[in-house]
Amino acid sequence: GAVVSQHPSWVICKSGTSVKIECRSLDFQATTMFWYRQFPKQSLMLMATSNEGSKATYEQGVEKDKFLINHASLTLSTLTVTSAHPEDSSFYICSANPTTSGSPDTQYFGPGTRLTVL
Amino acid sequence: QQQVKQSPQSLIVQKGGIPIINCAYENTAFDYFPWYQQFPGKGPALLIAIRPDVSEKKEGRFTISFNKSAKQFSLHIMDSQPGDSATYFCAAGDSSYKLIFGSGTRLLVRP
Numbered sequence: 001g002a003v004v005s006q007h008p009s010w011v012i013c014k015s016g017t018s019v020k021i022e023c024r025s026l027d028f029q030a031t032t033m034f035w036y037r038q039f040p041k042q043s044l045m046l047m048a049t050s051n052e053g054s055k056a057t058y059e060q061g062v063e064k065d066k067f068l069i070n071h072a073s074l075t076l077s078t079l080t081v082t083s084a085h086p087e088d089s090s091f092y093i094c095s096a097n098p099t100t101s102g103s104p105d106t107q108y109f110g111p112g113t114r115l116t117v118l
Numbered sequence: 119q120q121q122v123k124q125s126p127q128s129l130i131v132q133k134g135g136i137p138i139i140n141c142a143y144e145n146t147a148f149d150y151f152p153w154y155q156q157f158p159g160k161g162p163a164l165l166i167a168i169r170p171d172v173s174e175k176k177e178g179r180f181t182i183s184f185n186k187s188a189k190q191f192s193l194h195i196m197d198s199q200p201g202d203s204a205t206y207f208c209a210a211g212d213s214s215y216k217l218i219f220g221s222g223t224r225l226l227v228r229p
Contacts, residue, residue, distance in 0.1 A: 034215075041222075043221045046219075095217075097215055105167055107164075107215065109163070109164075111161045112160065114159070
């Protein structure tokens with residue numbers, strides 16, 4: 001089956017530093033990937049839609065200058081949390097749809113990245 | 119308009135019981151309704167999904183019931199097992215492929 005990986009699986013950083021999280025589709029190409037944030041015991045909140053070769057589309061209330069998204073290839077999207085602060089500590093999850101699927105039924109989720117900002 | 123309301127927040131059943139989780143939506147543009155299972159520290163995994171053209175779908179022990187007129191759908195887990203203990207999320211999507219998630223239900227199945 002299709003697999004989406006994330007790296008790193010967990011990261012601890014100091015306040016004010018930037019952290020990059022990678023999302024890769026391992027055995028399929030994905031024109032579109034999605035980034036979600038999940039706080040403890042809460043739901044997944046969509047942050048942005050990552051489009052290969054173009055700018056990401058951010059959901060209302062998400063700071064695009066703080067959460068930089070780059071979709072450089074059909075198998076890789078990166079989320080960079082710039083100048084991270086403790087309130088950015090969360091579980092970040094990506095998902096990807098195979099370019100050839102033509103259906104949301106085949107949206108695959110990554111295992112998530114736990115970010116802790118000290 | 120974009121919300122998906124999920125209930126209950128938590129649920130405890132005995133092994134073999136049939137937990138039922140309910141969701142409701144407002145946006146009539148939604149045309150895809152998946153259910154996800156999530157274990158602690160892991161990403162969500164798709165369990166089963168339905169589209170508005172059918173009222174029920176079964177896959178193994180999981181059944182979705184869908185009421186288009188009421189804009190509600192529910193998940194039933196037959197013969198529940200302790201291994202089913204997890205958090206369950208309903209979601210709704212449209213042609214953009216974006217998913218709006220419900221608030222989640224923490225299920226505990228006691229042996």
